[in-house]
Amino acid sequence: MAEITLVEAVAMAQARAMQDDPTVLVLVLGEDVGKDGGVFRATDGLLARFGPERVRDTPLAEGLIAGMSVGLAAQGFRPVAEIQFMGFVYPAVDQIVNHAARLRNRTRGRLSCPMVLRMPTGTGIKAPEHHSESMEAMFAHMPGLRVVIPSSPAKAYGLLLAAIRDPDPVIFLEPTRLYRAVKEEVDDDGEAAELDRCFVLREGTDITLVTWGAMTRETLAAADALAEEGIHAEVIDVATIKPLDEETILASVGKTGRCVIVHEAALTGGFGGEIAARLADKGLLSLTAPVRRVAGWDTVMPLPRMEDLYLPSVARILRAARETVNYQ
Amino acid sequence: MRAEGDIGPPELDPARYWPLLRYLDKAGAAIAPLPETLDGRDRLVPLYRAMVLTRTFDQKAVSLQRTGRLGTYASSLGQEAVSVGVGASMHSDDVLLPAFRDHGTMLWRGVTMTEILQYWSGDERGCDFAGPREDFPVAIPVASQATHTVGVAMAFQLRKQPRVAVCILGDGATSKGDFYEAINACGVWNLPAVFVINNNQWAISEPTRMQTAAATLAQKAVAAGITGSRVDGNDVVAVRDAVSRAMDEARQGRPQLVEALTYRLGDHTTADDSRRYRDDTEVSARWQEEPVLRLRNYMVGRGWWTKADEEELIRDVRAQVDAAVEDYLSMPPQEPAAMFDHLYETLPPSLAEQRRMVEDSDG
Numbered sequence: 001m002a003e004i005t006l007v008e009a010v011a012m013a014q015a016r017a018m019q020d021d022p023t024v025l026v027l028v029l030g031e032d033v034g035k036d037g038g039v040f041r042a043t044d045g046l047l048a049r050f051g052p053e054r055v056r057d058t059p060l061a062e063g064l065i066a067g068m069s070v071g072l073a074a075q076g077f078r079p080v081a082e083i084q085f086m087g088f089v090y091p092a093v094d095q096i097v098n099h100a101a102r103l104r105n106r107t108r109g110r111l112s113c114p115m116v117l118r119m120p121t122g123t124g125i126k127a128p129e130h131h132s133e134s135m136e137a138m139f140a141h142m143p144g145l146r147v148v149i150p151s152s153p154a155k156a157y158g159l160l161l162a163a164i165r166d167p168d169p170v171i172f173l174e175p176t177r178l179y180r181a182v183k184e185e186v187d188d189d190g191e192a193a194e195l196d197r198c199f200v201l202r203e204g205t206d207i208t209l210v211t212w213g214a215m216t217r218e219t220l221a222a223a224d225a226l227a228e229e230g231i232h233a234e235v236i237d238v239a240t241i242k243p244l245d246e247e248t249i250l251a252s253v254g255k256t257g258r259c260v261i262v263h264e265a266a267l268t269g270g271f272g273g274e275i276a277a278r279l280a281d282k283g284l285l286s287l288t289a290p291v292r293r294v295a296g297w298d299t300v301m302p303l304p305r306m307e308d309l310y311l312p313s314v315a316r317i318l319r320a321a322r323e324t325v326n327y328q
Numbered sequence: 329m330r331a332e333g334d335i336g337p338p339e340l341d342p343a344r345y346w347p348l349l350r351y352l353d354k355a356g357a358a359i360a361p362l363p364e365t366l367d368g369r370d371r372l373v374p375l376y377r378a379m380v381l382t383r384t385f386d387q388k389a390v391s392l393q394r395t396g397r398l399g400t401y402a403s404s405l406g407q408e409a410v411s412v413g414v415g416a417s418m419h420s421d422d423v424l425l426p427a428f429r430d431h432g433t434m435l436w437r438g439v440t441m442t443e444i445l446q447y448w449s450g451d452e453r454g455c456d457f458a459g460p461r462e463d464f465p466v467a468i469p470v471a472s473q474a475t476h477t478v479g480v481a482m483a484f485q486l487r488k489q490p491r492v493a494v495c496i497l498g499d500g501a502t503s504k505g506d507f508y509e510a511i512n513a514c515g516v517w518n519l520p521a522v523f524v525i526n527n528n529q530w531a532i533s534e535p536t537r538m539q540t541a542a543a544t545l546a547q548k549a550v551a552a553g554i555t556g557s558r559v560d561g562n563d564v565v566a567v568r569d570a571v572s573r574a575m576d577e578a579r580q581g582r583p584q585l586v587e588a589l590t591y592r593l594g595d596h597t598t599a600d601d602s603r604r605y606r607d608d609t610e611v612s613a614r615w616q617e618e619p620v621l622r623l624r625n626y627m628v629g630r631g632w633w634t635k636a637d638e639e640e641l642i643r644d645v646r647a648q649v650d651a652a653v654e655d656y657l658s659m660p661p662q663e664p665a666a667m668f669d670h671l672y673e674t675l676p677p678s679l680a681e682q683r684r685m686v687e688d689s690d691g
Contacts, residue, residue: 059509072479075483095472098472099472107455
């Protein structure tokens with residue numbers, strides 16, 4: 001078993017899905033996914049292994065990438081399309097919301113859309129303007145989609161395999177900051193991880209910290225620091241933000257009575273608000289303190305020189321967690 | 329906006345590069361010998377019949393809307409030759425990606441009148457075609473079906489199937505990026521796709537000269553490196569000929585753009601009142617060019633169509649439409665919870681609760 005990065009796991013999952021597919025339905029497409037192997041190398045080696053019919057560089061047009069994926073998927077193929085950065089996905093959003101997300105419903109199941117649209121998300125690598133936003137809540141608001149965000153190489157491998165095998169459209173958001181941040185042993189065993197469920201990364205009894213994607217790192221670091229203060233935090237990685245596994249979150253908060261939600265995206269309209277609302281709706285009586293959110297500021301994403309000031313820090317998480325635990 | 333006539337780079341002579349294909353003049357007289365494979369009573373009557381059916385169906389749909397028994401509806405009045413001509417040029421295993429005014433094409437391909445009425449009444453089941461199972465439902469966001477066409481054509485190419493993806497768009501759609509992205513990609517990959525522009529001169533209230541300064545829409549193919557052509561869209565023989573040839577080319581991996589020039593004799597939809605933005609005189613002049621009478625005149629002139637044939641056809645077509653309307657009106661509504669049943673292949677547990685709430689709801 002090899003130790004690999006998250007971006008290598010993404011490539012490995014795609015290779016695995018293509019290799020395990022005797023019907024040759026899994027296709028990889030996008031800008032620079034061929035010879036270049038993707039600007040982050042998330043499709044590295046695929047062209048050499050599977051050839052230009054299955055690994056296809058497209059013209060530079062995101063609406064085309066999403067729209068042709070809808071056409072391919074309606075024909076029974078399983079396109080895995082890359083949008084180079086989340087900041088460039090907007091021309092494709094028309095296709096995602098108006099077609100991919102509703103093709104099955106509007107044809108009453110006659111046509112469906114088993115496609116995956118992968119893209120890097122989030123800040124933290126000092127990339128130029130428009131390369132750092134976290135817009136998962138926008139996709140989570142669209143009925144008919146799955147929105148999945150891995151938090152580790154193993155999760156990226158397992159969840160991406162699951163997404164490719166899923167019969168419905170999946171928006172697969174890969175935290176840019178994690179692409180090469182950590183290495184982990186990942187067995188290329190073709191085992192998919194479970195979609196539509198949260199993962200408990202760390203068990204605890206005093207407070208529940210709910211997060212996803214890259215913010216799992218700061219949140220786990222905060223949990224370590226809290227443990228030294230005698231506060232045992234449970235850390236939940238939501239992983240699939242839509243459809244949301246509220247049971248796991250409610251069960252955890254039922255145990256701890258306290259919750260802080262951590263995400264990188266801007267606070268207002270962020271997905272943390274949805275989780276807080278579910279807690280208010282179904283978990284209010286188990287809460288012993290108000291639900292707090294630690295999120296990106298409601299500012300335009302700063303350019304790289306100030307991006308660190310935007311990201312929720314371990315210190316901010318700790319402050320919110322301590323205040324929540326000490327709330328009277 | 330430029331004045332009418334002041335269009336296009338002067339060095340581009342549309343008549344030279346994109347000549348208009350036409351066999352029948354406005355009055356239905358042959359101005360050139362019809363292609364042998366398209367001429368003759370047995371070949372023309374089915375086209376005529378389909379155009380009359382489409383027009384009768386459109387009229388009925390509009391009257392259903394006016395009497396509160398149908399939702400907003402987009403009639404194809406005046407454009408029957410484009411619609412039917414495209415349908416008749418396709419093979420049954422080709423795939424159609426229509427806009428929302430292509431009823432004649434859909435009917436030709438086996439979508440039922442009942443299904444079309446169901447859809448425009450606001451019932452999703454109308455897109456679950458019993459006939460052409462792989463055809464796309466209508467695309468409401470303009471030009472958004474163009475890029476789907478790329479994917480469908482690529483599927484055929486990957487499977488090495490001799491099939492063609494056929495996209496119909498309006499003139500307004502050619503102003504959108506989706507249109508260019510799609511024809512451009514088809515050029516890059518030599519995909520088996522045909523794009524037919526139903527140029528009915530109006531995108532709601534905007535005439536074609538407000539959409540582009542290009543002298544023709546066919547010439548937009550040049551920028552994508554594919555072949556463009558122009559055809560008189562009110563001459564069903566010409567449409568049939570032009571689109572069939574385009575289909576043959578596309579089947580060989582040479583994507584095609586066909587601009588069919590026609591005219592929207594009706595409103596944009598039943599929610600529109602075109603008297604606000606165009607003159608009645610323009611519309612009445614265009615009635616002199618309409619496609620149904622044109623073909624009838626030709627067939628009558630050849631001695632292939634009599635008053636008795638016409639009367640029998642009208643009776644027959646009306647009976648078909650009435651039967652479809654009866655089917656449509658007697659259809660039980662969907663169960664309320666049906667709105668959840670095709671969101672995903674399997675409804676996630678988190679949505680089961682909402683589905684239950686709808687099921688248990690008393691309004």
